[in-house]
Amino acid sequence: MNTVLALAGVVIKEMYRRKDFYVLFVLTALLTLLTGSTTFFNDDKIVGYLKEICLLLIWVATLVIALTTSARQIPAERESRTIFPLLAKPVTRLQVVLGKFFGCWLVAGFTIVLFYIFFGVVTGAREHHWPWLQYVQAAWLHWMMLGVVIGMSLLGSLVFSAPSVNVTIMFIIVGGILTLGEHLHKVALRMTEPSQSILSALYFLIPHVEWAFKFRDLILFDQPLIPWSAVGVATVYWGAYTAALLLAAWLVFRRKTLTLG
Amino acid sequence: MRKYILLVILLLTTAFSLAPWLQVRLQRGNNSRDGDNVFKIFFGEGRRMFANQMVVQADVYMHSGLYPSIFDQAAAKKEYADEEGRGGGKVATESAGNAHEHDAEAHDDHDEDEHHDASFLGDPHDWIEAEGRHFMVTKHTHLAGGREREILPWLKLSAELDPQRIETYTVTAYWLADRLHETNQAVNFLRDGLRANPNSYEILFELGRLYAMFYHQPDRARNLWHLALRRWDEVEARQKEPDKNGKGRILVYLAELEFQAGNYAEAIHRFEEAKAYSPQPEALDDRIKEVRAKAGAAQGSLATPPH
Numbered sequence: 238m239n240t241v242l243a244l245a246g247v248v249i250k251e252m253y254r255r256k257d258f259y260v261l262f263v264l265t266a267l268l269t270l271l272t273g274s275t276t277f278f279n280d281d282k283i284v285g286y287l288k289e290i291c292l293l294l295i296w297v298a299t300l301v302i303a304l305t306t307s308a309r310q311i312p313a314e315r316e317s318r319t320i321f322p323l324l325a326k327p328v329t330r331l332q333v334v335l336g337k338f339f340g341c342w343l344v345a346g347f348t349i350v351l352f353y354i355f356f357g358v359v360t361g362a363r364e365h366h367w368p369w370l371q372y373v374q375a376a377w378l379h380w381m382m383l384g385v386v387i388g389m390s391l392l393g394s395l396v397f398s399a400p401s402v403n404v405t406i407m408f409i410i411v412g413g414i415l416t417l418g419e420h421l422h423k424v425a426l427r428m429t430e431p432s433q434s435i436l437s438a439l440y441f442l443i444p445h446v447e448w449a450f451k452f453r454d455l456i457l458f459d460q461p462l463i464p465w466s467a468v469g470v471a472t473v474y475w476g477a478y479t480a481a482l483l484l485a486a487w488l489v490f491r492r493k494t495l496t497l498g
Numbered sequence: 499m500r501k502y503i504l505l506v507i508l509l510l511t512t513a514f515s516l517a518p519w520l521q522v523r524l525q526r527g528n529n530s531r532d533g534d535n536v537f538k539i540f541f542g543e544g545r546r547m548f549a550n551q552m553v554v555q556a557d558v559y560m561h562s563g564l565y566p567s568i569f570d571q572a573a574a575k576k577e578y579a580d581e582e583g584r585g586g587g588k589v590a591t592e593s594a595g596n597a598h599e600h601d602a603e604a605h606d607d608h609d610e611d612e613h614h615d616a617s618f619l620g621d622p623h624d625w626i627e628a629e630g631r632h633f634m635v636t637k638h639t640h641l642a643g644g645r646e647r648e649i650l651p652w653l654k655l656s657a658e659l660d661p662q663r664i665e666t667y668t669v670t671a672y673w674l675a676d677r678l679h680e681t682n683q684a685v686n687f688l689r690d691g692l693r694a695n696p697n698s699y700e701i702l703f704e705l706g707r708l709y710a711m712f713y714h715q716p717d718r719a720r721n722l723w724h725l726a727l728r729r730w731d732e733v734e735a736r737q738k739e740p741d742k743n744g745k746g747r748i749l750v751y752l753a754e755l756e757f758q759a760g761n762y763a764e765a766i767h768r769f770e771e772a773k774a775y776s777p778q779p780e781a782l783d784d785r786i787k788e789v790r791a792k793a794g795a796a797q798g799s800l801a802t803p804p805h
Contacts (some may be wrong), residue, residue: 278680279683420569426573448629448633451630
């Protein structure tokens with residue numbers, strides 16, 4: 238466990254040396270404040286559009302951070318050849334995968350906390366209403382969901398030829414699930430066989446990360462808290478997917494030949 | 499190699515030199531008021547495609563987030579078609595998509611039938627959908643108590659994206675004036691709309707309505723409605739299928755205005771005229787009878803000297 242945490246620590250240190258997070262945070266803050274400075278029909282009580290845009294920016298920024306951070310971890314180690322002394326420590330390949338995952342996941346968690354605090358401050362200053370527990374639920378679901386995304390990206394980094402390819406494909410997959418995932422079975426119902434079965438299988442196979450994305454509406458429209466049991470079920474569901482993806486990543490990594498050439 | 503680099507530099511210099519020259523001429527040639535519109539600069543004419551999406555977003559806000567997706571709409575349409583095919587009655591889902599199309603008048607009905615259309619969700623098909631329902635809005639409510647203002651940014655954006663979309667101005671004016679009591683803002687917005695669409699009889703009618711109802715300036719309202727009728731004749735009368743309801747509405751409002759002002763003969767004349775455009779001319783006949791009765795009584799009271 239210490240080895241895994243040490244590896245995770247390296248990822249976190251690398252993260253605060255890089256500029257990705259700062260740039261995205263400043264960009265999100267700037268765009269949100271710029272949007273917030275706009276008034277419509279001289280009415281300063283309108284806040285929905287600000288929440289909508291800020292939450293969307295937070296989602297985009299966190300997805301970019303999670304995907305780009307995790308996609309480059311193992312390829313960068315291979316490219317700089319630091320993977321060889323790392324594996325010679327001795328550190329097992331499973332520990333490398335887990336260490337990289339936890340590092341990226343903790344970075345994502347830290348990012349989410351900061352972004353949601355910013356969101357709470359900006360919107361609270363406008364509407365004088367702070368539903369903190371709802372923000373906690375949203376941030377938790379967001380973080381759990383990013384676990385799946387990071388797991389997917391780590392697996393992709395071992396399958397695809399370059400981080401850029403991996404990031405592009407992951408963006409398409411995650412974007413597809415977020416926008417279409419929940420509707421696949423509705424579309425399947427109107428199809429004929431075998432398309433119906435294929436689409437239905439896909440619907441049950443994909444991790445439904447869009448639940449966390451849909452949660453934004455509950456914040457936007459001041460809906461009550463959701464049952465914690467539902468949060469628990471989602472946590473277990475995404476946790477299972479993350480574990481399965483990490484297992485798959487480890488299996489691929491175990492069979493991967495690492496050469497100096 | 500050096501020759502090609504020089505050629506690239508020459509082309510770049512030409513492009514940079516031409517850009518400001520073209521910019522000035524394009525703006526002059528464009529001659530439109532929204533030449534400095536940021537959306538126009540970035541998206542060009544393509545921005546109009548998103549205008550309707552902004553109106554839909556306003557509607558989503560109005561329904562507090564419970565809104566049928568295109569997939570739900572397609573499912574509802576199919577279900578409706580199946581029911582029709584079987585000779586069945588009205589589908590409970592009430593054609594989810596169509597049920598959400600609004601205009602200014604329709605919004606009044608909305609408050610009365612809250613929760614009327616949440617059924618498009620139906621029962622969950624599987625455990626994934628059932629679990630997913632926890633994370634989304636499932637209760638159909640309408641924004642109320644001043645929170646209707648949340649729809650305004652989307653309508654404003656829609657107008658910015660497509661300044662020729664007249665319905666955006668009239669619907670926004672309805673919400674501003676009738677629901678949020680921001681009549682001045684409504685009038686200003688309608689005037690913006692009129693500048694972008696000088697021939698719009700709908701905007702002129704709406705402006706007249708605000709002057710009559712909220713500012714109690716019948717003369718101004720009358721002038722605007724007369725102008726609206728003129729515009730209707732200039733634009734709609736030439737159409738293959740003119741907006742008869744539009745003209746009928748202007749005439750009825752004008753008739754009511756004349757009635758309020760005591761110009762009964764003019765009111766009757768306008769009501770008679772409106773009959774040709776109204777879907778319910780019988781109702782107008784009843785109204786004409788009432789006006790005639792009122793006119794008779796007024797004449798009687800004038801003829802009878804006071805004791």
